[in-house]
Amino acid sequence: MSATVSTDRPARPARSTQELRRIITAKIGWVACGLALALVIGPLIDIVWVVTYNGISAFSPTLFTSSTPPTGVGLWNAIEGTIVISIAAMIIAVPVGIGAGIYLSEYGNNRLGGTIRFMSDVLTGTPSIVLGYFSYICLVGALGWGLAAPAGAVTIAILIVPYLARITELALRQVPTAMREAAFALGAKEPTVVFKVILPSATSGVVTGALLALAISVGETAPLIYTAGFSNYPLDPTAPVHAFLHNQIGYLTYVIWTFIEQPDQTSHALAFAAAFLVMLFVLLINIGVRLTVRRTAGVK
């Protein structure tokens, strides 16, 4: 066997110690890099697996019909509260964020635009608990809104507006200048150009930004604890509006945080079910957005 090999090609000179060392270093290096990637992806798979497995084991129709203990053994109040807070936050944040994005992209190439961009980045980097504490002393305390949905929604809105603004700006900047010039040449005014030409051609980017912001608002906990409070009761459709505006409200992430600390299995199951719902929603939005963005980018 070895004889045939040696006749096929000329004998290779023995490797020097240095060459051997370089080859071995490279081998060890690649194995270490592969291990590192496994250690990054492994925990994600484990998180998804643990939460999905325990979440589905705890799944039952009562989750959607009954409220958190001691009121019931479900999550309905929390699901409802998360929907209310997120939608209210989006209603506040989307006009501001998209408006700011339009300004930054269309008229923001000056010092003022640069300042707004910088402040927006600072706000993005601000820890969410700092925003929550601000709302606690300002909205809940000084303005007397109390622990209730409005304070929570405004806090979340402050948190997501900078994301919306920057993503909208990026999306609008992708629209070719020629389209703006063509519209202006036809005699269109600024609002017409923005709303009939630029925004429609950047819809997918703007919607992407809004969906990502929605995912963030559903997954947040820290800014809500001292603004929205928590309630074990579902919203009462017969109650007057001011009760809704001044009563504490439940949300899913609070259930995850507090119920896993309880000693009983029922609470743990509810915490996992809540985590499963939140994670499913956040991951589906993010995967969906990424796949769509990649496909449209590929087509271009």
Add this chain to the structure above:
Amino acid sequence: MTIRPFRLTLLTLSLLIPAALCAVVLFLLIFSWQAIGFSGLSFVTHEFFNMGQIDSDPVTIRGLSVPMGADYGIFVFIAGTLLSSAIAICIAVPLSVGAAIFLSEIVPARIRPALSMLVELVAVVPSVVFGLWGVAVLVPFIGNILGPAISHALGFVSIFAGGDSGGGYGLLAAAVVLALMITPIIATTLLDALLQVPKENRESAFALGATHFEVVSKAMMPMVRSTLIGGIVLALGRALGETMAVLMVSGGGSNAMPTSIFSPIATIASFIVSQLDSAESDPTNMAVRALAEMALVLFIITLATNAGAKLLSSGVLQNVRNRKH
């Protein structure tokens, strides 16, 4: 100059962002002003946070009504914040550098998008879900397997001792969860930079007879070093302000300096969440003001870190260095 109502409306909307930021800083500053005046510099130098006897009658010190014995020091939380983030960075940097190199060099281009998406998805998992996973999986693992193993092997060094006694909650658990959360930030930043290294640089290194690994480690990594450092500092900014995951796995050991990597800790962010309830029962309101001052300190720390990241990635320092040569 003509007034353009459309532009003016958009400008007003976008000015709401700086307005919100200024409101946050101003309100925290005004609200915590009395606490700043009361504590002075001892706020950051005194080790422990003591709300005083909030049940008995308040006393007047320096013209301010405060609970008897109140002494607000946050040194221990600054230490907890910096230590947990520093350990998290030490764990996350090698992992994300390795992962990014593997993704850019070994993984075939066809499946690279799928794998890099998985890495990016780690960043979007809500922090409370990380906390849940930490409580359910990581804490028992550290308490039963990793902690005893580390203490058995390295227990003669005091910072590694005590891993067999605790339940797993503590500095190490917090650091590992933080490391997982910030890894994608560093890894994706580095991956983008590595994929942008010019083909010529790679090919020249290969032509000199370098092994593939040497091409990466000696020709490509030095080119992306400033991007990597920028990404690391950005990740540090995220880790410093992280609240829920740390709160859930850190053991909530307020008012004790960590003595080993298994000690329970509290960070500035987690302490604010865990103590606001009891601070509210202070009739003089000084404890709530002191917590607002803590929030302000946390804001300043993260602002400085993020500004540093921006400075590093914008290449300002790079230009300075080049000019020196």
